[in-house]
Amino acid sequence: MSNSRQILEKACRMHLVFVSSLLPVANPTSGFDIANRVVLDALRAQGIRVSLLGYQTPGTQLAPSDGAAILGEQEVSTAKVSTRQKLLWLAAALFNRTTFSSAKMLACGKEDLRRKLQSLGPFDGLILNSVQLPGAFMDLFAGYPSIFIAHNVEAASASENALHAQSVFERYLLKREAKILANIEKRLCQRANFVWTLSQQDRISLDVADDLKSAVLPLVTSVNAPAILDANRQITYDLGLIGTWNWRPNRAGLDWFIEQVTPQLPEDMTIAIAGELADPPVGKLHPGLRFLGRVADARAFVASCAVIPLASTAGTGVQLKTIETFEMGLPCVATSLALRGMASIPSNCTVADEPSAFAAALVSTRATPRLVENAGNHAGQFHTAQMQQLSLAIGKGLAALG
Numbered sequence: 001m002s003n004s005r006q007i008l009e010k011a012c013r014m015h016l017v018f019v020s021s022l023l024p025v026a027n028p029t030s031g032f033d034i035a036n037r038v039v040l041d042a043l044r045a046q047g048i049r050v051s052l053l054g055y056q057t058p059g060t061q062l063a064p065s066d067g068a069a070i071l072g073e074q075e076v077s078t079a080k081v082s083t084r085q086k087l088l089w090l091a092a093a094l095f096n097r098t099t100f101s102s103a104k105m106l107a108c109g110k111e112d113l114r115r116k117l118q119s120l121g122p123f124d125g126l127i128l129n130s131v132q133l134p135g136a137f138m139d140l141f142a143g144y145p146s147i148f149i150a151h152n153v154e155a156a157s158a159s160e161n162a163l164h165a166q167s168v169f170e171r172y173l174l175k176r177e178a179k180i181l182a183n184i185e186k187r188l189c190q191r192a193n194f195v196w197t198l199s200q201q202d203r204i205s206l207d208v209a210d211d212l213k214s215a216v217l218p219l220v221t222s223v224n225a226p227a228i229l230d231a232n233r234q235i236t237y238d239l240g241l242i243g244t245w246n247w248r249p250n251r252a253g254l255d256w257f258i259e260q261v262t263p264q265l266p267e268d269m270t271i272a273i274a275g276e277l278a279d280p281p282v283g284k285l286h287p288g289l290r291f292l293g294r295v296a297d298a299r300a301f302v303a304s305c306a307v308i309p310l311a312s313t314a315g316t317g318v319q320l321k322t323i324e325t326f327e328m329g330l331p332c333v334a335t336s337l338a339l340r341g342m343a344s345i346p347s348n349c350t351v352a353d354e355p356s357a358f359a360a361a362l363v364s365t366r367a368t369p370r371l372v373e374n375a376g377n378h379a380g381q382f383h384t385a386q387m388q389q390l391s392l393a394i395g396k397g398l399a400a401l402g
Contacts, residue, residue, distance in 0.1 A: 014048050014049065014124045014125075014398065014401070015048075015049040015050075015051070015066070015122070015123040015124055016043065016048055016049070016050050016051070016123060016124060016125050016126065016127055016401075017050075017051050017052070017053050017117065017120050017123050017125075017126050017127065018039075018040060018043075018050050018051065018052050018053065018054075018065070018126075018127045018129060019053045019054060019117075019126050019127065019128050019129060019133055019134060019141065020036060020052070020053075020054040020129035020130065020133060021054055021055060021074075021076060021101075021104070021105055021129075021130065021132035021133040022036070022054060022055055022056070022057050022074075022076060023036075023052045023053075023054045023055065023056055023057075023062055023063075023068065023070070024036040024037045024039075024040045024052070024062065024063040024065070025037065025057065025060040025061060025062060025063055026060070026061040026062065026063050026064075027060075027061070028063075029294075029298060030244045031243075031244060031319070031320035031321070032130075032151065032244075034219075034221055034222075034320050035151060035198070035219055035320065036063075036129065037063050037222075038219055038220055038221070038222065038223060038390075039127075039129075039149065039196075039217065039394075040063055040065065041063075041222075041223045042223055042387075042390055042391065042394055043127075043394060044064075044065075044066075045223060045391075046391065046394060046395070046398070048398070049066040050065055050066055050127075051065060051066050051067035051068060051069070051120040051123065052065045052067070052068040052069070052070075053068070053069045053071070053113075053116060053117055053120060054070075054071060054129075054133055055070070055071050055072055055073065055074035055076070055105070055107075055108075055133075056070050056072070056073050056074070057073070057074070057075070057076075058073045058074075058075055067120055069116035069117065069119055069120055071107070071108040071112075071113065071116065072107060072108060074104065074107060076101075076104050076132075077246055078246070079246040079276075079278040080246075089103045089104055090103070090173075092106055097180070098135065098136060098180060099131075099132075099135065099177050099180050099181055099184070100173070100177060101131070101132045101135075101154075101177075102131070102132055102133075102135040102136035102184075103136070104132070105132055105133045105135075105136035105137070106136055110137060110140060113137055113140060114140060117140075124145065124401060125144060125145035125146055125147070125193070125401045126141055126144045126145070126146040126147070127146070127147050127149065128141060128146050128147065128148045128149065128188060128192065129149045129151075130149060130150070130151045130154075131150075131154050131181060131184050131185060131188065134148070134184075134188055135181075135184040135188070138184065138187060138188070142191055145193050145401050145402065146191065146192045146193060147192060147193060147194045147195070147196060147397045147400070147401065148188045148189060148191075148192035148194075148195045148196070149195075149196045149197075149217075150185065150188075150189075150195060150196070150197045150198070150202055150206055151198060152198075152202070153185070153202050153205045153206060154181045154184075154185060155178045155179075155181040155182035155185055156178075156205060157248070157249055157314075158174050158175075158177040158178035158181055159174075159175070159178040160248075160249070160252075160314050161174050161248045161249075162174035162175045162178060164248075164252065185206060186206075186207075189206050189207070189208050193397075193400045193401050193402070194213065194214065194215075194396065194397040194400035194401070195208045195213060195214040195215075196214065196215060196216075196217045196393065196394075196397055197214060197215075197216055197217070198216065198217055198219060198318040198341055199216060199318050199340050199341035200216055200341070201340060201341075202216075203216060211396075212400075213400075215392075215393035215396045215397065216341070216389075216393060217390055217393050217394070218341075218385075218386045218389040218390050218393070219318060219320065219323055219386065219390070220323060220327065220383055220386045220387060220390065221320060221323060221324045221327060223387065225380060225383045225384070226299075226324075226327045226328060226379070226383065228328070228329060228379050228380070229303055229328050229329060229330065233303055233304075234304065235304065235305070235306045236270075236272075236304040236305070237270045237271065237272040237290070237304060237305045237306070238269045238270045238271065238288070238305070238306050238307065238366050239265075239269065239270070239271045239272070239305060239306070239307050239308070239309055239362060239366070240271075240272045240273075240274065240301060240302060240304065240305025240307075240308060240309075241254065241257065241271075241272070241273050241274070241275075241308070241309055241311065242273075242274040242275050242295070242298055242301060242302060242321060243275045243321060244275060244276070245273075245275050245276060245277045245278075246276060246277075246278055248314070249312070249313075249314040250312075252313050252314040253311045253312045253313045253314065253335075253337075253338075254273070254277075254311065255281065256311060256313045256355075257309060257311040257358075258281050258285065258286075258289070259281070260355035261309070261311065261355045261358050261359050261362075262285070262286035262289065262359075263286065264355065264356055264359035264360075265286060265288075265359050265362065265363065266363065267286070267287050267288065268288065269286075269288045269363075269366070270288045270290065271286060271288050271289050271290065272290045272292055272301070272304075272305065273289065273290065273291050273292065274292045274293070274294070274295045274298070274301050275293075275294060275295075276293065276294050277291060277293070299324075299328075302324065302325070302328065302330065303328070303330075305330075306331070306366055307330075307331050307332060307333065307362060307365045307366050308321075308325045308330050308331070308332040308333075309332070309333055309334075309358070309362060310322050310325065310332050310333065310334035310335065310338035310339075311334075311335055311338065311358070312334075312335050312337040312338035312340075313335060313337060314337070318340060318341035318342075319338050319339075319340070319341075322334065322338050322339060322342065323342075323386070325349075326342070326346055326349075326379070326382050327379055327382060327383050328379060329346070329348075329379040330348075331348040331349070331365050332348070332349045332350075332365075333349075333350045333351075333352055333358060333361040333362050333365055334349055334350070334351055334352075335351070335352070335353050335358070336351060336353055339351065344382075346382070348365075350364075350365060
């Protein structure tokens, strides 16, 4: 029997526990939720039994799994909770010498968490998903074989946010966050049998750019190939952006687009912004701007837009909205940062980093919106290639668990 077949057969008998601050949901909408669901489905597609351990977002249904130990319902979005709750989280972070994000995870006590983890046994190892929950209980998880998923380089994101802090106190907190996160990420990477990142740059930044230690997970929006858009689809908006705008790096890109790009666009151009936005920009805005809030069907919204601006100016990891745009064959204008983690760029994607060049590219693309030639084939090939590479990367991680 070949070695690769032995590895595959052993993997099919594996039982892993997916440890995450927020558990994968049946109908994901945010980038974090989409990535979680894709990884879960990809693992199960390889015959892995996967149980879940973590908090459930209020009002959601969990994705199919092989068992779950729910720590409780938890709203972790800072923008959605009261000032009192924010202060409680801050106090917990300072008292426990941990990060603000990991402090949110302390609603469950260590012994309760240990019991819930043991209730899922026996299992062969852990998938430690991002830093929040694993960082809050690092010593508890240290005794198990594990794969760490780094969605971003969180310390770098916190450092970037500190540069844009609006007060001395906020800057202090973010610098503190960055310092602690750097230590947590280093320890999680060192202790893990294997590390999955979402971009090659993150492998380098986390100092795990060794093929025996890590691999990049090329993501998709779903393990199922998406339907391809009709080139004659109904267009409602000239430009459309969608995102989780309460996430600081995303908001930085949105603010850059609104403040520096839209003033250079024609006044009759319609620009739709979809997604929750706690504090919409005020002042003199482009007359075509429309803030839609959360939309019922993100894909239908994106399909109703002629051109997609991918205006990322900060952050790490990979942009799920970039992947979705490529999967759908939509014309787009993107900053270089929006394309991080992308191995290939379709022909109807224009790259521009200066506001004037970005605006000019949007006007030009809108004048002749076109899908990639033979869009169905291109989009299908993109998804197929991503899935093949995703399967290979997952296989490397499973092999490292022994």
